[in-house]
Amino acid sequence: xxxxxxxxxxxxxxxxxxxxxxxxxxxxxxxxxxxxxxxxxxxxxxxxxxxxxxxxxxxxxxxxxxxxxxxxxxxxxxxxxxxxxxxxxxxxxxxxxxxxxxxxxxxxxxxxxxxxxxxxxxxxxxxxxxxxxxxxxxxxxxxxxxxxxxxxxxxxxxxxxxxxxxxxxxxxxxxxx
Amino acid sequence: xxxxxxxxxxxxxxxxxxxxxxxxxxxxxxxxxxxxxxxxxxxxxxxxxxxxxxxxxxxxxxxxxxxxxxxxxxxxxxxxxxxxxxxxxxxxxxxxxxxxxxxxxxxxxxxxxxxxxxxxxxxxxxxxxxxxxxxxxxxxxxxxxxxxxxxxxxxxxxxxxxxxxxxxxxxxxxxxx
Numbered sequence: 043x044x045x046x047x048x049x050x051x052x053x054x055x056x057x058x059x060x061x062x063x064x065x066x067x068x069x070x071x072x073x074x075x076x077x078x079x080x081x082x083x084x085x086x087x088x089x090x091x092x093x094x095x096x097x098x099x100x101x102x103x104x105x106x107x108x109x110x111x112x113x114x115x116x117x118x119x120x121x122x123x124x125x126x127x128x129x130x131x132x133x134x135x136x137x138x139x140x141x142x143x144x145x146x147x148x149x150x151x152x153x154x155x156x157x158x159x160x161x162x163x164x165x166x167x168x169x170x171x172x173x174x175x176x177x178x179x180x181x182x183x184x185x186x187x188x189x190x191x192x193x194x195x196x197x198x199x200x201x202x203x204x205x206x207x208x209x210x211x212x213x214x215x216x217x218x219x
Numbered sequence: 220x221x222x223x224x225x226x227x228x229x230x231x232x233x234x235x236x237x238x239x240x241x242x243x244x245x246x247x248x249x250x251x252x253x254x255x256x257x258x259x260x261x262x263x264x265x266x267x268x269x270x271x272x273x274x275x276x277x278x279x280x281x282x283x284x285x286x287x288x289x290x291x292x293x294x295x296x297x298x299x300x301x302x303x304x305x306x307x308x309x310x311x312x313x314x315x316x317x318x319x320x321x322x323x324x325x326x327x328x329x330x331x332x333x334x335x336x337x338x339x340x341x342x343x344x345x346x347x348x349x350x351x352x353x354x355x356x357x358x359x360x361x362x363x364x365x366x367x368x369x370x371x372x373x374x375x376x377x378x379x380x381x382x383x384x385x386x387x388x389x390x391x392x393x394x395x396x
Contacts, residue, residue, distance in 0.1 A: 061334070081284065
């Protein structure tokens with residue numbers, strides 16, 4: 043079967059925000075007429091799988107308003123406008139954890155919700171870590187801790203991890219590290 | 220460090236849509252004053268890791284307007300209002316692939332983007348498959364194919380898979396199946 047692209051007939055900007063923006067496109071689908079597509083625009087983000095020399099992974103626990111609860115995640119953050127994902131990973135690792143990494147390389151990139159958003163997340167693997175002082179963004183509060191990578195993997199398998207980038211990062215780290 | 224919850228001071232509804240809605244909350248963060256939180260509300264979704272008796276996984280390839288390209292995914296779909304995720308998985312598997320499953324169980328649930336959305340995805344493992352006729356939703360076009368589970372795993376490791384639920388589902392299937 044041929045894949046059917048969707049031609050944009052019109053595009054309405056609903057909201058322009060700080061983290062996300064929203065538009066609603068009217069598209070033409072072959073033999074099916076016009077459909078609406080609600081699209082959440084996001085500038086992209088990084089997550090960092092940071093592994094210490096004794097095989098521990100850095101995790102952060104923080105309250106997320108969107109889900110009204112605390113959640114365990116790998117260190118992460120949004121790309122600034124024009125920022126290279128690797129530079130963003132280096133910056134966010136330092137800001138959230140205080141660590142700098144001797145080696146940092148792309149592990150995986152993915153779309154979080156291709157059905158309604160263009161948000162793309164780049165996961166970096168950071169090794170050769172040196173501890174310094176962290177430097178949180180305004181409005182950011184988080185708990186930093188270290189966990190043996192095997193224990194983190196077990197947490198994913200038990201579903202005690204519930205964050206997409208964190209599950210992917212830990213599952214792949216077990217394969218690659 | 221104490222985790223700081225964010226008290227809602229006010230909540231503005233920006234958009235109410237078919238797939239997503241958007242609100243902007245003003246929250247009070249301890250010692251940091253008022254902040255805005257842009258929150259995309261979504262009713263939840265399922266993805267299905269469907270494995271045939273000869274260890275092949277069912278995958279679909281479809282055009283996604285939000286990312287303006289085709290992407291390979293596990294079969295998936297949105298929860299209807301009040302629908303149980305397991306019932307949704309059974310329904311979406313049948314609609315998108317034509318298959319029914321003798322066994323269907325929850326593998327993993329996760330938040331796609333806890334920073335700005337409450338979207339939760341439930342991944343089900345479906346086995347004991349029997350082929351029937353598929354029945355796509357209006358406005359849905361997709362290519363269905365089968366791939367050896369080991370080959371799908373290699374695709375994730377090479378990052379030829381770029382969809383969150385699909386990467387998580389395949390990586391966990393390799394562990395569990």
